[in-house]
Amino acid sequence: MSFDELNLIDPILRALHEEGYTNPTPIQEQAIPHVLDGRDLLGVAQTGTGKTAAFTVPILQVLHQTALVERHAPGRIRCLILTPTRELAIQIGESFASYGRHLKLRHTVIFGGVGQAPQVNALKRGVDIIIATPGRLLDLMNQGFIDLRHLEVFVLDEADRMLDMGFIHDIKRLLPKLPASRQTLFFSATMPGQIQDLADTILKPNPVKVAVTPVSSTAEKVTQAVYMVEKENKAALLEHVLSDKNIRRVLVFTRTKHGADKVVKTLAKANIPSEAIHGNKSQNHRQRALHNFKAGDTRVLVATDIAARGIDVEELTHVINYEIPNEPETYVHRIGRTGRAGADGIALSFCEDEERAYLQDIQKLIRRQIPVVNQHPFASDNVAPVPLSGGPAIKRPKGPAGRPPRPGREGRPQGRSGERPAGHGQRSGGGSSRPAGSSSGGRAATAGSSQGGGQRRRSRGGNGGANR
Structure with a gap:
């Protein structure tokens, strides 16, 4: 039609x-x-x-x-x-x-x-x-x-x-x-x-x-891989993965605003320019960061889930889950940012020991085992792969990392920087509108590198509808 x-x-x-x-x-x-x-x-x-x-x-x-x-x-x-x-x-x-x-x-x-x-x-x-x-x-x-x-x-x-x-x-x-x-x-x-x-x-x-x-089917269109890594090595692993120049435009997800800022600071020390968007950033900063990312001036955008909702960026080659989300549907929404309209997409996830239960839930939802990249400098013997099925349920982490976010926490930034529900002291304001993987290892990593380099521009002719 x-x-x-x-x-x-x-x-x-x-x-x-x-x-x-x-x-x-x-x-x-x-x-x-x-x-x-x-x-x-x-x-x-x-x-x-x-x-x-x-x-x-x-x-x-x-x-x-x-x-x-x-x-x-x-x-x-x-x-x-x-x-x-x-x-x-x-x-x-x-x-x-x-x-x-x-x-x-x-x-x-x-x-x-x-x-x-x-x-x-x-x-x-x-x-x-x-x-x-x-x-x-x-x-x-x-x-x-x-x-x-x-x-x-x-x-x-x-x-x-x-x-x-x-x-x-x-x-x-x-x-x-x-x-x-x-x-x-x-x-x-x-x-x-x-x-x-x-x-x-x-x-x-x-x-x-x-x-x-259906939410689980979206993941089938994206090449996925997971890196089993200890928490303290995640930053170094991210630097290692981003050394692959085939990863031309990447969206990195964290669970918290603080985590997003921390990733940006870490990447800056490694001379990898990046910007963060989340509820505590001013509106001007968020719009500028998103504009720079869409224009290709910024290679890495670090975001929380709520801040990234609605982002539609052409030629997004990779999504990296720096932290595994505690809701499997959120994972599918994240990786759905890439691989749109027939283009290739790569999704990489960094899984520490306390996130294995989240990975297990994700694999149950998408009904597939996510390939593990073993050949990388920070592979951990202490973080075991997660089976798709046939084994006992993995014990969920205790403490803040294992506790689902309270409703409204990320969505209610402090001060003037974000939209807040009425009645919470929001100040007035406005404006009108006009209009992967590492090259060093494993089958999944090799696929990520080769496909990242061959990312096609989103088809806008007879192959698809209006994607906005």
Whole structure:
């Protein structure tokens, strides 16, 4: 199927073709017709499936066509997209700008951590679409700058991350301020009980349900390898792996903000330039670091899971799990940043003894044994490989390393540097938006090196849909 078969209007089709997109992804193919029909929709899809275009494209068409037959007061807010992070909000804003370039609809992006004056000015000039993070949205509503009584479409994106970051109460405060007649689109990568309950509350009865790409299947598209290493040797191992120049653009994941900063300092001592993004970094720093990484000026970007949510970078050759996540689904989300749209991708993980239980859970989820790289200078006899099955469950670590993060911890940075749930002393602020392995060892490492050097640019012709 092509976009031409989805009953899209010519201005949007032209924009999609100008972006190089001709064929929709599965979620776009399934979701767009239902959104155009005005149905409420529950979408279960993770980053990299083309989820953003699955709602931005039909929303643009619905708002454009409605404006042609109905009179709307200037500046009436017609659509709200609520998202957990500033980076994702900005990227969604860029999608509206790209796909709506031939339409006369106006949008703005609002988030905390920066001065609110540019956002307020954009609201006063009048916008049709707001893309927002929860804390700043409620802040500006309380100040009287935003009125959602005439809202036509409400999108809740990445609901599971909203729960992780402690924004669920803000969402529940927002709901009574929305008209019951609205169309609602609800997206989440996973559907734990609390998220299903929220969906049942927000959506009209019998919404359309669209689910694509089971979380475990994404890992099949990426070449994976694991290094068994003692904790104190991880930094040296990272330097060793990054000495391979075929690793041209790599995203390194840590579990904590402190850990990300520590990795950057360690790499700096080894003359390997890198930057970190996480909740304690200022918005300007995060945007600059992400821009430098996308432009290829920075080779290594170190990130926490929440800060990296929504990052879509072309030609990302490698993902390195400096620390194994304690939730197996998070591992799949991490490695899904690479190997997109038919390109090669390499995912390397550094596993210390106390992380073996996490690795075991990951292998159960993806139903495969991750190859172990034995030939490297820091291979440890004290860290045994993790079997896929057939052995006893590995004892889970005690203490902070084995304790799941409390909801909202990474998502509630201190001071002015990040978006926080309303009611927690957030200061006002804003801005509008416009639009592997080591060469030294083992089969997995050799594959990583050779494939990293042959990374292809993401196909944007007939091979895939709009990936934003």
